Amino acid sequence: MISHPGILTALGLSVFFHTTYAVIKYRQELKLSQESFESLPASLAVELFLAIILSSTGALLLTSPMKSINMPKKGKSMDNGTLRMDFMSFNNRSKALPLDIPPLN
DSSP: OOOOOHHHHHHHHHHHHHHHHHHHHHHHHHHHHHOOOOOHHHHHHHHHHHHHHHHHHHHHHHHHOOOOOOOOOOOOOOHHHOGGGGGOOOOOOOOOOOOOOOOOO
């Protein structure tokens, strides 16, 4: 069964496709009469705005409510809460290298 938001979305998309068809037809009429295209007629602009509002409202109402993200406390350890990557220091073998290495020629 189709829900009310689904009907709104389908109606908005059908109005959008109708507006697209009407704009294409309008442009063809302008080409036949050899006039330049300046802007859309007001009726097509209103129809396009109505299509955007209908389809956006339907799409927003179709989505389910957002759920909060909760991390289970089981997997947490004391180290995860106090882990600070900025204060980590790494001891490796680079300390054994001489500081003044001559460049290769």
